[in-house]
Amino acid sequence: MNGGAATLAGPEPLIDVHAHFLHAGTGRKDWEAPNRARLRAGERIGITVHVASTLGSWGHSSPTYFPSPADASAGNDAMLALQKREGDRVRVYAAVNPNDTSHALREIERCVERGAVGIKLAASRRADDPLLDPICELAARRGLPILHHIWQHRRREWPGQEASDGVELGRLAARHPRVQFILAHIGGGGDYRHSYVAVRDLPNVLLDLSGSGVDRGMLDDAFAAVGSRRLIWGCDVTMETGLAKLRALEVIGLSAEQLGDVRWRNAARIFPPGSFPMLPRVER
Amino acid sequence: MSGEVDVNALIGPYPFRHVPHPDPEVLVRVLAREQLRGAWVGHLPSAWYRDPAQGNELLFAALADHRALLQPVPSVRPDWPEWERALRDAADRGAVAIRAYPPQWGMAPHDAAMHRLAAACAEAGLPIVLTVRFEDLRQRNHLDVAGDLDPAAIRSLVRSSPRVRVVVTAAGRETIEFVHWGLAPAERERVWWDMSWIWGPPEDHLAHLFRTIGAARFVYGTQWPMRLTQAPRANLDLLPDELRGAELADADLIARGAR
Numbered sequence: 001m002n003g004g005a006a007t008l009a010g011p012e013p014l015i016d017v018h019a020h021f022l023h024a025g026t027g028r029k030d031w032e033a034p035n036r037a038r039l040r041a042g043e044r045i046g047i048t049v050h051v052a053s054t055l056g057s058w059g060h061s062s063p064t065y066f067p068s069p070a071d072a073s074a075g076n077d078a079m080l081a082l083q084k085r086e087g088d089r090v091r092v093y094a095a096v097n098p099n100d101t102s103h104a105l106r107e108i109e110r111c112v113e114r115g116a117v118g119i120k121l122a123a124s125r126r127a128d129d130p131l132l133d134p135i136c137e138l139a140a141r142r143g144l145p146i147l148h149h150i151w152q153h154r155r156r157e158w159p160g161q162e163a164s165d166g167v168e169l170g171r172l173a174a175r176h177p178r179v180q181f182i183l184a185h186i187g188g189g190g191d192y193r194h195s196y197v198a199v200r201d202l203p204n205v206l207l208d209l210s211g212s213g214v215d216r217g218m219l220d221d222a223f224a225a226v227g228s229r230r231l232i233w234g235c236d237v238t239m240e241t242g243l244a245k246l247r248a249l250e251v252i253g254l255s256a257e258q259l260g261d262v263r264w265r266n267a268a269r270i271f272p273p274g275s276f277p278m279l280p281r282v283e284r
Numbered sequence: 285m286s287g288e289v290d291v292n293a294l295i296g297p298y299p300f301r302h303v304p305h306p307d308p309e310v311l312v313r314v315l316a317r318e319q320l321r322g323a324w325v326g327h328l329p330s331a332w333y334r335d336p337a338q339g340n341e342l343l344f345a346a347l348a349d350h351r352a353l354l355q356p357v358p359s360v361r362p363d364w365p366e367w368e369r370a371l372r373d374a375a376d377r378g379a380v381a382i383r384a385y386p387p388q389w390g391m392a393p394h395d396a397a398m399h400r401l402a403a404a405c406a407e408a409g410l411p412i413v414l415t416v417r418f419e420d421l422r423q424r425n426h427l428d429v430a431g432d433l434d435p436a437a438i439r440s441l442v443r444s445s446p447r448v449r450v451v452v453t454a455a456g457r458e459t460i461e462f463v464h465w466g467l468a469p470a471e472r473e474r475v476w477w478d479m480s481w482i483w484g485p486p487e488d489h490l491a492h493l494f495r496t497i498g499a500a501r502f503v504y505g506t507q508w509p510m511r512l513t514q515a516p517r518a519n520l521d522l523l524p525d526e527l528r529g530a531e532l533a534d535a536d537l538i539a540r541g542a543r
Contacts, residue, residue: 008518008521008522033488034485034486034487034488035486037485037486037487037488037524038485038486040485040524041484041485041486041522044521044522045522151422152423153423155426189420189422189423190422190423191423192423193301212420212483213420213423214511214512214514214515215301215419215510215511215512216303216304216508216509216510216511216512217301217302217303217304220304237483237486237487238483238484238487239484239485239486239522240483240484240485240490240515240518240519240521240522241484241512241515241518243514243518243521243522244512244514244515244517244518245512245514247514247517247518248512248514251317251514
């Protein structure tokens, strides 16, 4: 841990709702280095919990965004093992490919039984496709939030993925009002303002601040669009931008209460009760 | 005064989206907040002007009351009539460097006009500031078709004159490595990289580059007003322990002609 040293983001709880880890089956010889770096940077920033997923084999034996059932399960197993090793500072999304519906449903149940607290859907199938409905129905029954990969204002097909944008996720969210959806990485590429308008009137969609993009105006506009109760902090694959955004949120004028919502309370509200035992209880 | 100099600041609006208050008065406040001791400042819309002369006039006028902190970096387009006069004028008016935008001007990587500009800037003692990109490719407006600056263009410019000095802004690890390791050691000594677009942990690109290329080849840059000024500071704060406190190149020394 951090040895009691002051953390860069201060002592308040902090939940990263969009983290990833690698594993031995991803084909990268240095797979442990980014994992160590994430935990190291997390300690320095002051991240209380990394809520994380592994997208199958990250392209090694099946495509990152179209993982085979075997790779999806192997990735989830690696994440569950990491959670067991790291204790309360790592929590797991069950990452599934909805094209293999039966496997996806079984896999979510299997992972939840072993401690997963949410579902990760990436870009295997368009978000508004009916094939996602059984997964959302399961999420509603189990009280699991869904983190959905989003290409902000997708204007064409992109290779290697069947990406969705805010409008498409909005259709899914409207069909499943009991499920909390996390619209992934507003800084992850594309026009985030398109997403803001697309989901502004959908109270069950939260905007995840992660991504390498650090456009000035992006946070101000997100706050104006949905308010602090629907913004949720995360890093994805660039943790320095996560820290920069925390610092910028203070500059743009969020109150301490609002910052607390973004840092951890919104996450504590949407994940199943007991997901973060080290944190104070919050009103849901 | 302590703190770094931001070599990658701009003023003025961006043509493809709203950028909040891109004004020199605001930049001065941001520098104070971020504990930076000054900035090299260009005129953002000039990158898309056919003739940047009017943008340069606006830049010098806007910075006139802030010259203790904000150093002008006007643009000189070397395929425009009388560009040599524009360069002399810029030097006479205290430009600290010259910005050039080959992709926005439709220039190929080995453009001879850019080589002439490199030689003239070297003669005038002015570094050239290049910009790899203003926005991520995934969010670029469909009318913004310039594309990212090609590493070949950077290598070509550095090789074109033995005295030209180049500050490259908004590059990522790949571009940096494609240029650095594609130059001879003496050539590498004339290139500096701003860190506004380099990834930190968990991939740790900045740490990797500090270890392999050396922190002395990097300068502090934010790309304000396009990007959050907090990002490069956060990146430095998250370096592994053995690299924390690594010394970046001094922008003032680069401006004065030191390697």
